[in-house]
Amino acid sequence: MENEKKPVSSKFLSLILRHRPEIVGLQLDQQGWAFVEDLISKVQKHGKQLDLEILREIVDSNNKKRFSFNKDATKIRANQGHSVKVDLAYEPKVPPPILYHGTAGRNVSSILNTGILKQIRHHVHLSESLPSAMEVGGRHGKPVVFEVLAGKMFEEGIDFFRSDNGVWLTDEVPVKFLKQID
Structure with missing residues (x-):
């Protein structure tokens, strides 16, 4: 056989x-x-x-x-999500005023203390839609979603990129630009 x-x-x-x-x-x-x-x-x-x-x-x-x-x-x-060193050559773009970040409940206290950090990846991943962020957050338990004030971040000089599959990317999201959605 x-x-x-x-x-x-x-x-x-x-x-x-x-x-x-x-x-x-x-x-x-x-x-x-x-x-x-x-x-x-x-x-x-x-x-x-x-x-x-x-x-x-x-x-x-x-x-x-x-x-x-x-x-x-x-x-x-x-399209994104690398932990190996690559330059995807994305050009900075103007983000929508609000983006979303879905995560697992165990990450909430850390995010509320330090903001959203890219960890081992090249960027923080953000969604344009609440359902998409809920899906991402639900991969590891009960999802928690943060609203990201992307427009305000951009106004303060923080770069955003959009991957080929529509995921928004940035280096980090400081706490002051986050609002936990209940």
């Missing part, structure tokens, strides 16, 4: 393209791009099933649109 390789999941692709490309021996360029051919080859050598069709399915069906191909689909990258 032949061992069948398990197809790559979105979660495994996130691990490789956002946090640990070395697991499969992959090199990301400075903007986080990997050659599709190289990714497929290295993942297959790692014992997982991956081809261009599976990769396209993961990119197209991922509900958070975490991944993007370049124009000719020869390269792929994660």
